[in-house]
Amino acid sequence: MLTAMSSQADTSAVEFATALRAEAELARTLSAIERGERTEPGGPTDNVIGIVGAPGAGKSTLIGALVREIRRSGQTVAVLAVDPSSPVSGGAFLGDRVRMADHAQDRGVFFRSFAARGGAGGLADAIPGAVRAVRAAGWDTVIIEPVGGGQADVAIAQLVTAVVLVLSPESGDEMQIMKAGILELADVVVVNKADRPGASQLHSALRSRWSTGPRRSTLLVTASSAHGVPELWALLQEGGHRRSDAAASRPAAARPEPPDLAALAGAALGRVRAAALDPQVTARLRRQWADGASEREMVDIMLAEARKLR
Amino acid sequence: MSPDRRPLRVLVAKPGLDGHDKGAKVIAAILRDAGCEVIYTGLHQTPADVARAAVQEDVDVLGLSFLSGVHLALTAATIELLRAAGCRAVVVVGGNIPTRDIPALEELGVAAVFPGGTSYTEIVTWFDAHSHVIAG
Numbered sequence: 001m002l003t004a005m006s007s008q009a010d011t012s013a014v015e016f017a018t019a020l021r022a023e024a025e026l027a028r029t030l031s032a033i034e035r036g037e038r039t040e041p042g043g044p045t046d047n048v049i050g051i052v053g054a055p056g057a058g059k060s061t062l063i064g065a066l067v068r069e070i071r072r073s074g075q076t077v078a079v080l081a082v083d084p085s086s087p088v089s090g091g092a093f094l095g096d097r098v099r100m101a102d103h104a105q106d107r108g109v110f111f112r113s114f115a116a117r118g119g120a121g122g123l124a125d126a127i128p129g130a131v132r133a134v135r136a137a138g139w140d141t142v143i144i145e146p147v148g149g150g151q152a153d154v155a156i157a158q159l160v161t162a163v164v165l166v167l168s169p170e171s172g173d174e175m176q177i178m179k180a181g182i183l184e185l186a187d188v189v190v191v192n193k194a195d196r197p198g199a200s201q202l203h204s205a206l207r208s209r210w211s212t213g214p215r216r217s218t219l220l221v222t223a224s225s226a227h228g229v230p231e232l233w234a235l236l237q238e239g240g241h242r243r244s245d246a247a248a249s250r251p252a253a254a255r256p257e258p259p260d261l262a263a264l265a266g267a268a269l270g271r272v273r274a275a276a277l278d279p280q281v282t283a284r285l286r287r288q289w290a291d292g293a294s295e296r297e298m299v300d301i302m303l304a305e306a307r308k309l310r
Numbered sequence: 311m312s313p314d315r316r317p318l319r320v321l322v323a324k325p326g327l328d329g330h331d332k333g334a335k336v337i338a339a340i341l342r343d344a345g346c347e348v349i350y351t352g353l354h355q356t357p358a359d360v361a362r363a364a365v366q367e368d369v370d371v372l373g374l375s376f377l378s379g380v381h382l383a384l385t386a387a388t389i390e391l392l393r394a395a396g397c398r399a400v401v402v403v404g405g406n407i408p409t410r411d412i413p414a415l416e417e418l419g420v421a422a423v424f425p426g427g428t429s430y431t432e433i434v435t436w437f438d439a440h441s442h443v444i445a446g
Contacts, residue, residue, distance in 0.1 A: 016358060017394035020365050024396055027368040035316060090317055091342035097363060098352035104359040112366055115317065115347040 019107060026137045030112055033133060034126040043132030048142045049236060050156040052122070052182060053166035055148030058192040060099040062166055062223040063143055067100070069226070069233040071108055075140040078110040080131065082124050084147050085115045092116070096145060110139055121155025122146035128159055149182075157185040162236055164188045167206075169198035183209075186216055188235060194220040194228065268306075275305035318346045318441050321369040321399070323360040324353050325388060328378035333405060337373065337433065344434045346371075357384055361391035369399050370444045371437075376405040386418050393419075400444050402436075404428070 032038040051059050051066075063079060070077045081096035092115035103109040114124040123146050134142050146156055157163050165186035170193075183189070191203045199220060206218045217235055221228035275281060285298050293301075322338045324331050331353055338348045349367050351360070364372050372392070374385055381403060389401055403415055404424035412423045421440075424433055 013390050013394035016361070016391050017396065020362060020395040023362075024365045024368075027366050031368045085317075085347075086342065089343050089345045091345045092317070092347045093338060093342045094347060094349045097349060101352055101354075101359075104355070104362065110366060111363075113347075113349050117317075 029133050030130050033129040040129040040132040043136035048160040050144045050160040050163045057166040057168045058223050059166050060096050064099045065223045065226045065229045069229050076108040077141045078134045078139040079143045081145040082114045082147050085117050122149040162187045166190045166192050168193045169196045188217045190219050190221045192221050194222045272306040276302040281305050319369045320346045320371040321349045321364050322373045324375050325355050325384045326380045330377050334375040340430045357387035360388050365395050365397050372399045372401045374403045
Protein backbone atom coordinates (compact mmCIF):
# COMPACT_ATOMS: atom_id res chain seq x y z
CA MET A 1 0.00 0.00 0.00
CA LEU A 2 2.69 2.41 1.06
CA THR A 3 4.81 1.45 -1.97
CA ALA A 4 1.86 2.00 -4.31
CA MET A 5 1.24 5.45 -2.85
CA SER A 6 4.81 6.56 -3.06
CA SER A 7 5.24 5.35 -6.63
CA GLN A 8 2.08 7.26 -7.56
CA ALA A 9 3.54 10.38 -6.00
CA ASP A 10 6.78 9.84 -7.92
CA THR A 11 4.89 9.60 -11.20
CA SER A 12 3.05 12.86 -10.62
CA ALA A 13 6.31 14.58 -9.63
CA VAL A 14 7.91 13.38 -12.87
CA GLU A 15 4.96 14.62 -14.93
CA PHE A 16 5.13 17.94 -13.13
CA ALA A 17 8.84 18.25 -13.77
CA THR A 18 8.47 17.40 -17.46
CA ALA A 19 5.74 20.00 -17.89
CA LEU A 20 7.81 22.61 -16.11
CA ARG A 21 11.16 21.98 -17.81
CA ALA A 22 10.65 24.64 -20.49
CA GLU A 23 9.33 27.12 -17.92
CA ALA A 24 12.31 26.52 -15.65
CA GLU A 25 14.70 27.21 -18.54
CA LEU A 26 12.88 30.41 -19.48
CA ALA A 27 12.87 31.47 -15.80
CA ARG A 28 16.67 31.04 -15.59
CA THR A 29 17.11 32.98 -18.85
CA LEU A 30 15.07 35.85 -17.39
CA SER A 31 17.26 35.83 -14.26
CA ALA A 32 20.40 36.01 -16.40
CA ILE A 33 18.94 38.95 -18.34
CA GLU A 34 18.04 40.62 -15.05
CA ARG A 35 21.61 40.19 -13.77
CA GLY A 36 22.92 41.70 -17.00
CA GLU A 37 24.75 38.47 -17.87
CA ARG A 38 22.80 37.96 -21.03
CA THR A 39 21.12 40.10 -23.65
CA GLU A 40 18.39 38.79 -25.89
CA PRO A 41 19.06 40.28 -29.32
CA GLY A 42 16.54 38.35 -31.41
CA GLY A 43 12.98 37.27 -30.97
CA PRO A 44 9.67 38.65 -32.13
CA THR A 45 8.41 41.86 -30.53
CA ASP A 46 4.80 41.78 -31.71
CA ASN A 47 1.73 40.85 -29.64
CA VAL A 48 2.90 42.80 -26.61
CA ILE A 49 0.29 44.60 -24.53
CA GLY A 50 1.13 47.18 -21.85
CA ILE A 51 -1.43 47.69 -19.07
CA VAL A 52 -0.76 51.03 -17.36
CA GLY A 53 -2.51 53.12 -14.75
CA ALA A 54 -2.34 54.48 -11.24
CA PRO A 55 -2.02 52.19 -8.20
CA GLY A 56 -5.44 50.85 -7.29
CA ALA A 57 -6.99 51.44 -10.72
CA GLY A 58 -7.39 47.67 -11.09
CA LYS A 59 -4.54 46.74 -13.46
CA SER A 60 -3.80 43.37 -11.84
CA THR A 61 -7.47 42.40 -11.64
CA LEU A 62 -7.95 43.41 -15.28
CA ILE A 63 -4.92 41.34 -16.29
CA GLY A 64 -6.34 38.32 -14.44
CA ALA A 65 -9.61 38.67 -16.38
CA LEU A 66 -7.87 39.42 -19.69
CA VAL A 67 -5.66 36.34 -19.30
CA ARG A 68 -8.80 34.20 -18.92
CA GLU A 69 -10.19 35.70 -22.14
CA ILE A 70 -6.91 35.19 -24.01
CA ARG A 71 -6.81 31.54 -22.91
CA ARG A 72 -10.43 31.09 -24.04
CA SER A 73 -9.36 32.24 -27.50
CA GLY A 74 -6.72 29.49 -27.57
CA GLN A 75 -3.58 31.61 -27.19
CA THR A 76 -0.92 31.25 -24.52
CA VAL A 77 0.10 34.31 -22.52
CA ALA A 78 3.02 35.45 -20.39
CA VAL A 79 2.67 38.28 -17.87
CA LEU A 80 5.70 40.37 -16.82
CA ALA A 81 4.77 42.47 -13.77
CA VAL A 82 6.98 45.22 -12.36
CA ASP A 83 6.69 46.58 -8.82
CA PRO A 84 8.79 49.34 -7.22
CA SER A 85 12.11 48.75 -5.45
CA SER A 86 12.57 50.53 -2.13
CA PRO A 87 14.92 53.51 -2.49
CA VAL A 88 15.89 52.90 1.15
CA SER A 89 16.60 49.16 1.40
CA GLY A 90 16.71 48.11 -2.28
CA GLY A 91 14.14 45.47 -1.39
CA ALA A 92 10.73 45.08 -2.98
CA PHE A 93 7.32 43.56 -2.32
CA LEU A 94 6.08 41.86 -5.49
CA GLY A 95 2.40 41.13 -4.99
CA ASP A 96 0.88 40.92 -8.46
CA ARG A 97 0.73 37.10 -8.50
CA VAL A 98 -2.08 37.25 -5.93
CA ARG A 99 -4.60 38.24 -8.62
CA MET A 100 -3.45 35.37 -10.86
CA ALA A 101 -4.43 32.54 -8.48
CA ASP A 102 -7.07 31.20 -10.89
CA HIS A 103 -4.34 30.48 -13.45
CA ALA A 104 -1.89 28.82 -11.04
CA GLN A 105 -1.99 25.44 -12.81
CA ASP A 106 -2.81 26.58 -16.35
CA ARG A 107 0.16 25.47 -18.48
CA GLY A 108 -0.72 28.20 -20.99
CA VAL A 109 0.01 31.01 -18.53
CA PHE A 110 3.48 32.13 -17.46
CA PHE A 111 3.96 34.82 -14.82
CA ARG A 112 7.12 36.58 -13.70
CA SER A 113 7.54 39.39 -11.16
CA PHE A 114 10.27 42.02 -11.54
CA ALA A 115 11.52 44.63 -9.08
CA ALA A 116 12.10 47.94 -10.89
CA ARG A 117 15.65 48.24 -9.42
CA GLY A 118 15.75 51.91 -10.40
CA GLY A 119 14.66 51.30 -14.00
CA ALA A 120 13.08 54.29 -15.73
CA GLY A 121 9.46 54.80 -16.71
CA GLY A 122 7.99 52.26 -14.32
CA LEU A 123 9.89 49.42 -15.97
CA ALA A 124 12.87 47.29 -14.97
CA ASP A 125 15.91 47.50 -17.27
CA ALA A 126 15.47 43.79 -17.97
CA ILE A 127 11.98 44.14 -19.48
CA PRO A 128 12.87 44.73 -23.18
CA GLY A 129 15.15 41.67 -23.19
CA ALA A 130 12.62 39.69 -21.19
CA VAL A 131 9.88 40.41 -23.75
CA ARG A 132 12.05 39.08 -26.58
CA ALA A 133 13.09 36.02 -24.57
CA VAL A 134 9.48 35.18 -23.69
CA ARG A 135 8.24 35.58 -27.29
CA ALA A 136 11.22 33.55 -28.57
CA ALA A 137 10.29 30.79 -26.09
CA GLY A 138 6.97 30.49 -27.92
CA TRP A 139 4.49 32.38 -25.74
CA ASP A 140 1.86 33.90 -28.07
CA THR A 141 1.06 37.12 -26.23
CA VAL A 142 2.98 39.11 -23.61
CA ILE A 143 1.34 41.44 -21.10
CA ILE A 144 3.55 43.99 -19.31
CA GLU A 145 2.32 45.58 -16.09
CA PRO A 146 4.65 48.47 -15.17
CA VAL A 147 4.81 50.05 -11.73
CA GLY A 148 1.51 51.78 -11.01
CA GLY A 149 2.50 55.27 -12.01
CA GLY A 150 0.91 58.33 -13.25
CA GLN A 151 0.85 60.69 -16.09
CA ALA A 152 4.50 60.43 -17.12
CA ASP A 153 5.08 56.66 -17.58
CA VAL A 154 5.54 56.84 -21.30
CA ALA A 155 8.57 54.54 -21.77
CA ILE A 156 6.28 51.56 -22.23
CA ALA A 157 4.87 52.89 -25.50
CA GLN A 158 8.19 52.13 -27.24
CA LEU A 159 8.02 48.50 -26.21
CA VAL A 160 4.49 47.35 -26.91
CA THR A 161 2.04 47.00 -29.77
CA ALA A 162 -0.81 48.37 -27.65
CA VAL A 163 -1.00 50.51 -24.52
CA VAL A 164 -4.13 49.97 -22.42
CA LEU A 165 -4.67 52.74 -19.85
CA VAL A 166 -6.79 51.70 -16.87
CA LEU A 167 -8.70 54.45 -15.09
CA SER A 168 -11.29 54.14 -12.35
CA PRO A 169 -14.03 56.53 -11.23
CA GLU A 170 -11.63 57.58 -8.46
CA SER A 171 -8.99 58.58 -11.05
CA GLY A 172 -9.95 62.22 -10.91
CA ASP A 173 -12.19 64.64 -12.68
CA GLU A 174 -12.17 66.17 -16.11
CA MET A 175 -9.21 68.42 -15.23
CA GLN A 176 -6.95 65.36 -14.88
CA ILE A 177 -8.04 64.11 -18.29
CA MET A 178 -7.15 67.43 -19.89
CA LYS A 179 -3.52 67.02 -18.77
CA ALA A 180 -0.89 65.70 -21.15
CA GLY A 181 1.01 62.42 -20.82
CA ILE A 182 0.06 58.78 -20.83
CA LEU A 183 -3.47 59.51 -22.04
CA GLU A 184 -2.01 60.63 -25.36
CA LEU A 185 -0.03 57.41 -25.72
CA ALA A 186 -2.84 55.04 -24.79
CA ASP A 187 -4.36 53.02 -27.62
CA VAL A 188 -7.29 51.85 -25.52
CA VAL A 189 -8.63 53.57 -22.42
CA VAL A 190 -10.49 51.32 -20.00
CA VAL A 191 -12.80 52.90 -17.45
CA ASN A 192 -12.67 50.14 -14.83
CA LYS A 193 -15.05 49.65 -11.90
CA ALA A 194 -17.88 50.61 -14.24
CA ASP A 195 -20.37 49.54 -11.57
CA ARG A 196 -19.31 52.44 -9.34
CA PRO A 197 -20.75 55.95 -9.35
CA GLY A 198 -18.94 58.35 -11.63
CA ALA A 199 -17.86 55.74 -14.22
CA SER A 200 -20.19 56.86 -16.99
CA GLN A 201 -19.36 60.54 -16.35
CA LEU A 202 -15.64 59.71 -16.72
CA HIS A 203 -16.42 57.73 -19.88
CA SER A 204 -18.29 60.71 -21.38
CA ALA A 205 -15.52 63.14 -20.40
CA LEU A 206 -12.99 60.94 -22.22
CA ARG A 207 -15.13 60.68 -25.31
CA SER A 208 -15.57 64.42 -25.47
CA ARG A 209 -11.81 64.85 -25.18
CA TRP A 210 -11.34 62.64 -28.27
CA SER A 211 -13.61 64.99 -30.21
CA THR A 212 -10.69 67.43 -30.60
CA GLY A 213 -7.85 65.00 -31.34
CA PRO A 214 -6.98 61.50 -32.54
CA ARG A 215 -9.66 59.05 -31.40
CA ARG A 216 -8.96 56.33 -28.87
CA SER A 217 -11.14 53.36 -28.11
CA THR A 218 -12.79 53.85 -24.74
CA LEU A 219 -14.39 50.91 -22.93
CA LEU A 220 -16.43 50.60 -19.75
CA VAL A 221 -15.20 47.50 -17.90
CA THR A 222 -15.79 45.84 -14.54
CA ALA A 223 -12.68 43.67 -14.28
CA SER A 224 -13.75 41.91 -11.07
CA SER A 225 -16.77 40.39 -12.88
CA ALA A 226 -15.07 40.32 -16.32
CA HIS A 227 -17.78 42.60 -17.72
CA GLY A 228 -16.44 44.23 -20.90
CA VAL A 229 -13.29 42.10 -20.97
CA PRO A 230 -14.28 39.99 -24.04
CA GLU A 231 -14.82 43.28 -25.90
CA LEU A 232 -11.36 44.50 -24.82
CA TRP A 233 -9.65 41.33 -26.08
CA ALA A 234 -11.62 41.43 -29.35
CA LEU A 235 -10.48 45.03 -29.84
CA LEU A 236 -6.83 44.17 -29.13
CA GLN A 237 -6.94 41.15 -31.44
CA GLU A 238 -8.51 43.02 -34.33
CA GLY A 239 -5.75 45.59 -34.04
CA GLY A 240 -8.65 48.03 -33.66
CA HIS A 241 -6.45 49.66 -31.04
CA ARG A 242 -3.86 50.87 -33.52
CA ARG A 243 -3.80 54.63 -33.55
CA SER A 244 -3.72 56.58 -36.77
CA ASP A 245 -0.54 58.29 -35.58
CA ALA A 246 1.13 55.10 -34.35
CA ALA A 247 3.44 54.82 -37.36
CA ALA A 248 4.59 58.40 -36.97
CA SER A 249 5.31 58.16 -33.25
CA ARG A 250 7.42 55.01 -33.38
CA PRO A 251 10.79 54.82 -35.12
CA ALA A 252 10.45 52.91 -38.39
CA ALA A 253 12.91 50.11 -39.16
CA ALA A 254 15.55 51.09 -41.72
CA ARG A 255 14.42 49.91 -45.23
CA PRO A 256 16.22 49.79 -48.56
CA GLU A 257 15.52 52.39 -51.29
CA PRO A 258 11.87 52.56 -52.38
CA PRO A 259 11.01 50.50 -55.48
CA ASP A 260 10.42 52.10 -58.91
CA LEU A 261 6.96 53.58 -58.40
CA ALA A 262 6.20 53.74 -62.14
CA ALA A 263 6.87 50.01 -62.45
CA LEU A 264 4.69 49.42 -59.40
CA ALA A 265 1.84 51.44 -60.95
CA GLY A 266 2.19 49.33 -64.11
CA ALA A 267 1.77 46.20 -62.03
CA ALA A 268 -1.32 47.71 -60.36
CA LEU A 269 -2.87 48.54 -63.76
CA GLY A 270 -2.12 45.02 -64.95
CA ARG A 271 -4.01 43.62 -61.99
CA VAL A 272 -7.05 45.82 -62.70
CA ARG A 273 -6.98 44.81 -66.38
CA ALA A 274 -6.80 41.11 -65.48
CA ALA A 275 -9.71 41.47 -63.04
CA ALA A 276 -11.92 43.51 -65.40
CA LEU A 277 -11.44 41.15 -68.36
CA ASP A 278 -12.25 38.03 -66.35
CA PRO A 279 -15.31 36.54 -68.19
CA GLN A 280 -17.48 36.48 -65.06
CA VAL A 281 -16.61 40.08 -64.20
CA THR A 282 -17.17 41.17 -67.81
CA ALA A 283 -20.65 39.59 -67.77
CA ARG A 284 -21.40 41.35 -64.47
CA LEU A 285 -20.23 44.70 -65.85
CA ARG A 286 -22.51 44.31 -68.89
CA ARG A 287 -25.49 43.59 -66.62
CA GLN A 288 -24.64 46.65 -64.47
CA TRP A 289 -24.45 48.81 -67.62
CA ALA A 290 -27.86 47.52 -68.75
CA ASP A 291 -29.24 48.35 -65.28
CA GLY A 292 -28.05 51.95 -65.65
CA ALA A 293 -24.65 51.96 -63.91
CA SER A 294 -22.33 54.88 -64.72
CA GLU A 295 -18.82 54.44 -66.12
CA ARG A 296 -17.42 55.58 -62.80
CA GLU A 297 -19.40 52.90 -60.95
CA MET A 298 -18.08 50.31 -63.38
CA VAL A 299 -14.51 51.45 -62.69
CA ASP A 300 -15.20 51.08 -58.98
CA ILE A 301 -16.35 47.51 -59.57
CA MET A 302 -13.15 46.79 -61.52
CA LEU A 303 -11.01 48.17 -58.68
CA ALA A 304 -12.94 46.12 -56.13
CA GLU A 305 -12.44 42.96 -58.19
CA ALA A 306 -8.73 43.75 -58.59
CA ARG A 307 -8.40 43.97 -54.80
CA LYS A 308 -9.66 40.41 -54.50
CA LEU A 309 -6.84 39.08 -56.74
CA ARG A 310 -3.86 37.56 -54.99
CA MET B 311 21.96 42.96 3.46
CA SER B 312 25.18 44.26 2.02
CA PRO B 313 24.58 46.59 -0.94
CA ASP B 314 27.23 45.08 -3.25
CA ARG B 315 25.33 41.82 -3.56
CA ARG B 316 22.31 41.43 -5.82
CA PRO B 317 19.01 41.30 -3.91
CA LEU B 318 17.88 37.85 -2.83
CA ARG B 319 14.63 36.74 -4.47
CA VAL B 320 12.33 35.19 -1.88
CA LEU B 321 8.91 33.57 -2.40
CA VAL B 322 6.71 33.73 0.71
CA ALA B 323 3.93 31.15 0.35
CA LYS B 324 0.93 29.95 2.34
CA PRO B 325 0.26 26.33 1.36
CA GLY B 326 -2.93 24.70 2.61
CA LEU B 327 -6.32 25.84 3.75
CA ASP B 328 -5.67 28.10 6.73
CA GLY B 329 -6.77 31.65 6.11
CA HIS B 330 -4.35 33.58 8.29
CA ASP B 331 -1.57 35.35 6.43
CA LYS B 332 -0.78 38.17 8.84
CA GLY B 333 2.45 36.42 9.83
CA ALA B 334 3.46 35.75 6.22
CA LYS B 335 2.87 39.40 5.33
CA VAL B 336 4.90 40.60 8.34
CA ILE B 337 7.78 38.34 7.29
CA ALA B 338 7.48 39.63 3.71
CA ALA B 339 7.68 43.21 4.98
CA ILE B 340 10.74 42.69 7.20
CA LEU B 341 12.58 40.85 4.40
CA ARG B 342 11.70 43.66 1.97
CA ASP B 343 13.09 46.15 4.50
CA ALA B 344 16.20 43.97 4.77
CA GLY B 345 16.76 44.37 1.00
CA CYS B 346 15.13 41.20 -0.38
CA GLU B 347 12.82 41.08 -3.38
CA VAL B 348 9.83 39.30 -1.88
CA ILE B 349 7.15 37.65 -3.99
CA TYR B 350 3.87 36.95 -2.23
CA THR B 351 1.29 34.61 -3.76
CA GLY B 352 -1.72 34.84 -1.45
CA LEU B 353 -3.70 32.25 0.47
CA HIS B 354 -4.79 28.66 -0.21
CA GLN B 355 -1.94 27.48 -2.42
CA THR B 356 -1.41 23.81 -3.24
CA PRO B 357 2.14 22.40 -3.18
CA ALA B 358 2.01 22.35 -7.00
CA ASP B 359 1.00 26.04 -7.07
CA VAL B 360 3.88 26.96 -4.77
CA ALA B 361 6.44 24.87 -6.65
CA ARG B 362 5.38 26.28 -10.02
CA ALA B 363 5.55 29.86 -8.71
CA ALA B 364 9.05 29.18 -7.31
CA VAL B 365 10.15 27.79 -10.70
CA GLN B 366 8.70 30.68 -12.74
CA GLU B 367 10.10 33.30 -10.38
CA ASP B 368 13.48 31.49 -10.17
CA VAL B 369 13.72 32.36 -6.48
CA ASP B 370 16.74 31.89 -4.22
CA VAL B 371 14.65 31.16 -1.11
CA LEU B 372 11.20 29.66 -0.63
CA GLY B 373 9.57 30.50 2.72
CA LEU B 374 6.57 28.38 3.71
CA SER B 375 4.22 29.67 6.42
CA PHE B 376 2.00 27.24 8.34
CA LEU B 377 -0.38 27.81 11.25
CA SER B 378 -2.70 24.85 10.85
CA GLY B 379 -0.53 21.82 11.64
CA VAL B 380 -0.08 20.49 8.09
CA HIS B 381 3.57 21.57 7.83
CA LEU B 382 5.09 18.07 7.57
CA ALA B 383 2.86 16.72 4.79
CA LEU B 384 2.76 19.91 2.69
CA THR B 385 6.46 20.73 3.10
CA ALA B 386 7.34 17.20 1.93
CA ALA B 387 5.01 17.45 -1.08
CA THR B 388 6.27 20.93 -2.04
CA ILE B 389 9.96 19.99 -1.78
CA GLU B 390 9.42 16.84 -3.85
CA LEU B 391 7.84 18.80 -6.72
CA LEU B 392 10.41 21.58 -6.41
CA ARG B 393 13.39 19.23 -6.67
CA ALA B 394 11.77 17.18 -9.46
CA ALA B 395 11.47 20.42 -11.47
CA GLY B 396 15.18 21.11 -10.89
CA CYS B 397 14.61 24.14 -8.64
CA ARG B 398 17.44 24.52 -6.13
CA ALA B 399 15.80 27.21 -3.95
CA VAL B 400 16.67 27.04 -0.26
CA VAL B 401 13.50 26.16 1.71
CA VAL B 402 12.72 27.69 5.11
CA VAL B 403 9.59 27.16 7.22
CA GLY B 404 7.87 29.38 9.78
CA GLY B 405 4.69 29.60 11.83
CA ASN B 406 3.08 27.32 14.40
CA ILE B 407 5.77 24.64 14.31
CA PRO B 408 6.12 22.39 17.40
CA THR B 409 9.76 21.98 18.44
CA ARG B 410 9.45 18.19 18.13
CA ASP B 411 8.76 18.54 14.36
CA ILE B 412 11.89 20.57 13.58
CA PRO B 413 14.19 17.54 13.09
CA ALA B 414 11.65 15.97 10.68
CA LEU B 415 11.48 19.19 8.65
CA GLU B 416 15.28 19.37 8.54
CA GLU B 417 15.29 15.74 7.40
CA LEU B 418 13.08 16.83 4.44
CA GLY B 419 15.75 19.34 3.43
CA VAL B 420 14.45 22.47 5.16
CA ALA B 421 17.41 24.79 5.81
CA ALA B 422 15.93 26.72 8.74
CA VAL B 423 12.78 26.67 10.86
CA PHE B 424 11.44 29.85 12.48
CA PRO B 425 8.74 28.81 14.96
CA GLY B 426 6.35 31.26 16.61
CA GLY B 427 8.29 33.52 18.99
CA THR B 428 11.32 33.92 16.69
CA SER B 429 12.39 37.58 16.66
CA TYR B 430 12.60 39.63 13.47
CA THR B 431 16.29 40.14 14.20
CA GLU B 432 16.94 36.38 14.28
CA ILE B 433 15.28 35.95 10.88
CA VAL B 434 17.06 38.88 9.23
CA THR B 435 20.36 37.75 10.75
CA TRP B 436 19.88 34.27 9.27
CA PHE B 437 19.17 35.70 5.80
CA ASP B 438 22.16 38.06 6.10
CA ALA B 439 24.48 35.25 7.16
CA HIS B 440 23.35 32.94 4.35
CA SER B 441 22.78 35.38 1.49
CA HIS B 442 26.31 35.08 0.07
CA VAL B 443 25.96 31.28 -0.10
CA ILE B 444 22.43 31.39 -1.45
CA ALA B 445 23.03 34.04 -4.11
CA GLY B 446 26.25 32.34 -5.20
